[in-house]
Amino acid sequence: MVSSSRMSFCSTDTKTLTDTDLSSIYGNSVNHGLLTADPYPTSYRDTNGVLTNKSLETIVKGFVSQGVIPMKSDEAGQNKLQKLITSIKEEYCFYDTRYKYSLQKLLDSIQKANAPGGEGQSDHNVQTYLQYTQRHNQRINDLTQITNAITQILSEKTSQLSDALQKTNTVMLERAKKLEYQNSILSSHEAGSKLNKQIVQFTEEKARYTNNLLKLYSFLNIVALGLLVYVYRSAS
């Protein structure tokens, strides 16, 4: 078994695997993987065995509607998205280690079958490991394509959010301008309102002054009238 000189994306070692692990599926009753237990049907694929764009769209829309890909903007949604990203990596590593194991086994069995004195090795092993390698390769490819599709959806949502933010920013700028204008009105009217108050006070003072004069003249008129009556009576 050869290990690459470069650090692998997945830290899981293939040495711990056995042949029984080749048929296992990622996930349990609590955490489900993105890929189904059965591979996607051939109607979803093109002639190269790769998932078509239409089928990817269907698969990813299904994930969104089921809530596997969270689209909510709250903290719970963001946490769920982080968990999804981590789970994608785990699922990839799960199938990647099995793929590497089955590939290694395939190459070993091919070598043994073709080695001198190796005619006893049947083609059955080669075919078995070949099937496992193909299956895991397909799963890895499907997972890569689905991850790419999820990235595209998130990218679209991000650009939509960016547009929405731009609009909100524009609205806020307009509101800020209106606030500035209202502030100018308020500050300019401060002096005016004081003046208005003082004008009203002045008119009230004038009215009180006039009231006093009225009272005075009323009194004087009453006195003069009384005096006139007195003079007229004393004359008669």
Added chain:
Amino acid sequence: MSGLDQIQIDSTDLLKKIQSLKNNPRELQQFIQSQQATIYKDITLKKDDTFQKVYGNLENTSGAYTTQLTQRNQYDKLSNTIDSVYKQQSEDVTDLENTKNLANRKYEMNEWTIGNKKDTLFVYSMIFIGLCIAILVSLLWRMGIIGTTLFVVLNAPILIIITFTIVYRSQYTDVFRNKRYWNRRIFKGEDRKIPIPNICPGSINALERDASSFRGDISTDTASIMNKVKKSTTQSATAMNADIVAGINSM
């Protein structure tokens, strides 16, 4: 090996190498193993690289998406704060406008009241002066300096003037004086009013309606005037004819 990655192998060199090592099984075995290791390494590296790129894109995009979401939440909060400030400030501006309008109206009312009181003061002072003159004249009459006739002649005009002034002033204030502004008068006449443009919303339509109705009124008046002129002309012509005929018959 369908479904596996295609690895480029120079098959001619490989065959030559295998041929040369056929006589040495151990070296051949080692060579095959090293080839196998190379194939394995190339395939797995390519797979890892591809998914690493895709996964890296996913992480970056989700990071950007999360950042945008956070930013949107912050913007929503900020927008709500600005909205509440705007609402409060709008109310303040409206209150200020209402206070200003109220102060203006109160000033107008006070001014009208003061004018009314000054007018009353004028009347009171006129009455006082009249009474003082009446007292003086009465004293003179009592002292016998002036006669009864002079007493009446001096007091009557004062009484008439005071009464006339009171009546005129009260009537003027009740009927002619503007109820809002003390210094303005209400003009009521038989003449047609000049249409004032309506500056309220829909004013253009209202202007057009007013202008067209004014035009209609003018044309109606012109037509009626013309009819009247025609009628009078016809009547005078008929009368003239009748006179001429009567003249002829009398001859």
